[in-house]
Every structure is written in C-alpha cells, then in structure tokens.
Amino acid sequence: MMLEARTVCVVILVLILPSVCYSLANITVSFDKDACFFSQRSVGADTIYHVTYDGTPIDPLLCSMMKFSGGDSSRINTYRVCVSLLHYEDPDCAIWFGYIIATDQIGVFNCTVMPPSPYCNKYTDVAFKIQIKSNTNANTTKNVKFRMKVYAELETDCEHRSKDKCKDLAFIYLFAFSKNYHCFRICVKKLTLEMAKQQHILCCWYFLVGCSLLFLW
Numbered sequence: 001m002m003l004e005a006r007t008v009c010v011v012i013l014v015l016i017l018p019s020v021c022y023s024l025a026n027i028t029v030s031f032d033k034d035a036c037f038f039s040q041r042s043v044g045a046d047t048i049y050h051v052t053y054d055g056t057p058i059d060p061l062l063c064s065m066m067k068f069s070g071g072d073s074s075r076i077n078t079y080r081v082c083v084s085l086l087h088y089e090d091p092d093c094a095i096w097f098g099y100i101i102a103t104d105q106i107g108v109f110n111c112t113v114m115p116p117s118p119y120c121n122k123y124t125d126v127a128f129k130i131q132i133k134s135n136t137n138a139n140t141t142k143n144v145k146f147r148m149k150v151y152a153e154l155e156t157d158c159e160h161r162s163k164d165k166c167k168d169l170a171f172i173y174l175f176a177f178s179k180n181y182h183c184f185r186i187c188v189k190k191l192t193l194e195m196a197k198q199q200h201i202l203c204c205w206y207f208l209v210g211c212s213l214l215f216l217w
Contacts, residue, residue: 024048029066031132032056036063040127044072044079049150050086051130055094055142058132065131070124070152079152081128082120089145094138097146100129110135124155 024046029038031053043049051066058064070079083099093111100106101121109115121128130148134141 026050028052030054031058031063031066035066038066040067040069042069042071043081043150043152044070044077045152045154046072047152051083051148051150053132053144053146055140055144057134057141060133064133065129067127067129068150069127070121070155078124078155080121080124080155082118082151082153083115083128083130084118084149084151085115085146086149087145087147088114089143091143092138092140094135094141094144095132096135097130097132100131102126120153 026048028050029035029041029052031051032055035058041049049068068081070081071077072079088111090111096108096110098106098108099115099119102123105122107115107119128150130150
C-alpha cells in the first residue's frame with residue numbers, strides 16, 4: 001500500500017507542477033494573412049483561436065478555409081470544437097461564410113442569415129472547417145470585417161461521472177487505486193487548475209510535504 005501511495009504521489013507531482021503554471025493561449029489568425037498557409041490546428045482546454053477577416057481579396061481555392069480539431073497534449077481527452085461569432089460587418093453582403101463539419105452538419109451564412117452562437121461540432125472526431133466565399137454580385141469585399149472565437153468543450157464520460165467528485169482528493173486516490181487512470185488524470189488536472197486559478201498555492205505545498213513524508217517513511 002505504501003508503494004502504491006508513493007507511486008500516486010509521483011504521478012500527481014508530475015501533473016501538478018505544469019498545471020500550477022497553467023496559462024491560456026489566445027492565438028489570432030487571419031484569413032487575410034494566414035489562410036494560405038494554414039494547416040489543421042488543435043484547440044483544447046488551454047488554447048483558443050481568434051479568427052479574423054478584414055476584407056482583403058483571397059484565393060477561393062487555396063486561401064478560403066481554416067480547419068480546427070479538438071485535442072490536447074494528453075491525447076486521452078475528447079473535445080467538441082465550438083465557434084462564437086464575436087463581431088460581423090458586411091454592409092454590401094459581399095461574402096458567404098460556412099461552418100462545414102459533416103454531410104449532416106453544414107451551415108451557410110451571410111449578412112442576413114447569422115449562425116447561432118456558439119455553434120458547436122456534434123462530433124469529436126471530425127474537423128470543424130470555416131470557409132468564406134465572395135458573392136459574385138458584390139463589387140468588393142473591402143468593407144467586410146469579422147472576428148470569431150474558436151474554442152473547445154470537453155466531452156468525456158469520465159468528465160460527467162466525476163464532475164463533483166474531482167473536488168475531493170480522496171476520490172482522486174480512489175480513481176488511481178482502481179486503475180481508472182483516464183478519470184484519475186482528468187480529475188487531477190481539474191483540481192490543480194482550480195488550485196492555481198484561486199491561488200491556493202499553500203495547498204500545493206501541503207501536498208508536496210505530505211508526499212515527501214511518504215518517501216521518508
């Protein structure tokens with residue numbers, strides 16, 4: 001039992017140290033400058049993208065689409081990708097823009113038809129594609145401006161089962177000893193992020209001291 005407790009401490013220490021220094025990455029990408037060289041990007045709990053467009057004419061074949069998928073460095077969590085339209089100006093109805101996910105989830109919008117916000121992917125294993133297309137009846141796109149936020153919502157069975165239990169360190173140990181490592185890792189991350197956000201660094205030190213005593217026992 002003592003060996004198992006030490007093992008749990010080691011794993012938790014590995015997960016706590018990077019989590020205390022947790023920071024959210026806000027990355028801005030633009031259809032005007034980045035779409036031509038845009039590979040599929042991942043969004044997760046620690047990454048948000050802001051997608052912008054300022055009316056520059058773009059190549060409709062090579063520079064009109066951006067793709068996002070849900071995921072993080074753990075490779076065990078699954079996410080739904082969501083998009084919120086934060087700002088939109090198109091006085092001339094010069095473009096159409098689409099949210100393309102699967103054959104049964106395609107949305108096409110313009111200056112008169114706005115998407116629901118947020119608009120979320122129904123699937124965790126399919127990329128969320130944002131595409132823009134010029135309206136052939138419009139003379140210019142120079143007056144078009146928009147900003148979208150692309151982010152992820154965690155989708156796991158463990159997350160729903162242990163939403164409240166993750167607040168209790170005893171349940172984290174229970175998950176570890178039952179070898180439910182998927183829930184264990186998610187719970188530890190939730191607990192440590194909460195501790196970091198609330199600046200309960202003292203709690204972290206108490207836990208570190210406790211683990212140290214176990215090793216010295």
